Amino acid sequence: MVDRYLVYSHENGWRRQRDKGVFFALFLNFGVLFISMIVLSFHKEVITITLIACVIICCINFFFINELNAKTMAAFISTIFTLSILILFIFVIEEKAKAMIRGLGGRRR
DSSP states (O other): OHHHHHHHHHHHHHHHHHHHHHHHHHHHHHHHHHHHHHHHTTTOOHHHHHHHHHHHHHHIIIIIIHOSSHHHHHHHHHHHHHHHHHHHHHHHHHHHHTTTOOOOOOOOO
16 A cells, blocks of 8 residues: 555656646747747748747757657657658749739729
8 A cells, every 4th residue: 555655656746747847848939939939020031930940849849858769859850851841842832833923913993
């Protein structure tokens, strides 16, 4: 009976410590988002800033919360690979659509 209590209290303490880390990581993610919005207000490249913010948020979520091991490294590499494909797709679509986008026309009477 006593052994079960000690194991439960030890697990419960570990969960509380992990919850504190997850909560702190949430604030770090909001900080990265806030800083990226401030940088975007200076009319910098949107896709570049977004990609950098995504990589930083991925690092916080994968390595700060789950620590460094083989699974988190594989998840991080696959996330970066997916982001790279997405960015490439966005650039291709943007180049092909440049000729078709004309914007809003002038006011007609």
